[in-house]
Amino acid sequence: MTEIPRLLVWPLAASVLLTAFYFLSNEVARYRARIKGLQGPSGLPIVGNLHQATEQYRIWSQKYGPVFQIQLGNVPIVVVNSASAAKNLFLTQTSALNSRPVFHVFHKILNLEVSEFIRDLLLEGKSGALPIDPSDITHRLSLNLSLTLNYGFRAESTKALQTSPLLKEVTHIETEIGKLRSTGSNYSNYIPALRVWDRVKEGLGVSPGPAYGRDIGKRRLQYNKVLLDELKDRVQEGTDNPCIQGGVLKDPEASHLTEEELISISLSMMAEGALTFRQGAETTTPTIGWGILLLAHRPTLQAQAYSSILASGIDPTQPLAPGSPQAHYMMAFTKEILRYYTPLRLALPKATSAPAVWEGTLIPKDTMVFLNSWACNRDPIVFPDPDVFLPERWLGASPQGHYSFGYGGRMCVASHVANQGLYMAFLHLVATYELLPADGVVDAAVVDPMRGIEDVRATRAGPKGVKVRFVPRAEKLFDANLEG
Known part of the structure; x- marks a missing residue:
């Protein structure tokens, strides 16, 4: 056996001792950081529960109760897993969790984007002859809603997302911001040693490191400045479309605002819209994706949805015509899609701005709190038979609401817009197309919210890339839809 050279003995011993010291001191720090009196798993040394998925949180709630703590690295996190607990903390004690302002969107904006979404499906799918993955088309719908709301600017075609330098930059930067905000992708937020x-x-050039995040922030400011400058020009020329930032520019009381303050408003609005539209990939794209797959692989459900549209008195040639009655079953279908699949299974983190109390246990100020939307949407007390896709549960005496946009203060401010946009998309889809599996074979696994998910550990619960055929129900009807 080869002996270790004497010169290396002390450095090796020192390294082992330093590693052991860090390990022990870090575990002491993790133990002290835990919220006293609140149950929950401590997880593995160093990493805590970082390696475990949202579904595991729901399972743990059966052992530890609806509110418990986990540790992501060194950071204690309060996880809320039931409807009643969410009401107690996020509504009854909402002052401890600040809310966001709400903004309005014009109905015609949704109408335009949904109609073009329907048109693109026809063109890309060659009138139903070619199976397609609608993700890029859905992404354009999502991005356009955000840009139109804030700047009165939109991508004129799906192709523009790949050819326009500005749109490519917006898409890239907002996607990267989504990654930086991801709970499960940034372990350095929770494990101090990883920051070193x-x-x-970064110094070795192996990865971008912290500088990358700073660069992304600068580039985000730059593209918002470009969008703001272009909007200013349109306002000056009188060619602008109604939008939030345009309203600010035209407001005499806002004339004193500096460019930095105007861009700050833009960033705020884009950030608020992010929960629903900004990344496209976060909620709208996967929700529509799941709905398309479900309709294609459950023909009986699709037939019922189409019959409900006809029964509601809506003209299938102009399903989004002003004054059309609401198709209540399709609205119920939309809500059930959001509940059943929960595209953002772990709501964006909140932090207590003041102490909160759960069953006598004090949750200190500045504690991170997660709403496990996936678990709340499967709370059997609120949603009987939670693992069954049942739009009828939203008809008549329906539940109080799903949790896919968060709950209480700081929930998604664009939830009402998203709900209406998704309803209109599904309504127009079913009225215009018969959706069929690409190979004609119905597969239950494809539409299962666990087996059909692209990445079970990801916060974003998107379906696997499965293609669908969009067959116009009648060319005559479709031509009328395009004209509308």
Whole structure:
């Protein structure tokens, strides 16, 4: 056996001792950081529960109760897993969790984007002859809603997302911001030692490190400045479309605002819209994706949805015509899609701005709190038979609401817009097309919210890339839809 050279003995011993010291001191720090009196798993040393998925949180609630703590690295997190607990903390004690302002969107904006979404499906799918993955088309719908709301600017075609330098930059930057905000993709937020390692990798050129996040922030400011400058020009020329930032520019009381303050408003509005539209990939795209797959692989459900549209008195040639009655079953279908699949299964983190109390246990100020939307949407007390897709549960005496946009203060401000946009998209889809599996074979696994998910550990619960055929129900009807 080869002996270790004497010169290396002390450095190796020191390294082992330093590693052991860090390990022990870090575990002491993790133990002290835990919220006293609140149950929950401590997880593995160093990483805590970082490696475990949202579904595991729901399972743990059966052992630890509806509110418990986990640890992501060194950071204690309060996880809320039931409807009653969400009401107690996010509504009854809402002052401890600040709310966001609400903004309005014009109905005609939704109408335009949904109609073009329907048109693109026809063109890309060659009138139903070619199976397609609608993700890019759905992404354009999502991005356009955000840009139109804030700047009165939109991508004129799906192709523009790949050819326009500005749109490519917006899409890239907002996608990267989504990754940076992801709970499960940034372990350095929870494990202090990794922050040192990140800087080492950055110095060696192995990974971008913290500088990358700063660069993304600068580039986001730059593209917002470009959008703002272009809007100013349109306002000056009188060619602008109604939008939030345009309203600010035209308001005499806002004339004193500096460019930095105007861009700050833009960033705020884009950030608020992010929960629903900004990344496209976060909620709208996967929700529509799941709905398309479900309709294609459950023909009986699709037939019922189409019959409900006809029974409601809506003209299938102009399903989004002003003054059309609401198709209550389709609205119920939309809500059930959001509940059943929960596209953002772990709501964006909140932090207590004041102490909160759960069953006598004090949750200190500045504690991170997660709403497990996936678990709340499967709370059997609120949703009997939660694992069954049942739009009828939203008809008549329906539940109080789903949790896919968060709950209480700081919930998604665009939830009402998203709900209406999704309803209109599904209504127009079913009225215009018969959706069929690409190979004609119905597969239950494809539409299962666990087996059909692209990445079970991801916060964003998107379906696997499965293609669908969009067959116009009648060319005559479709031509009328295009004209509308």
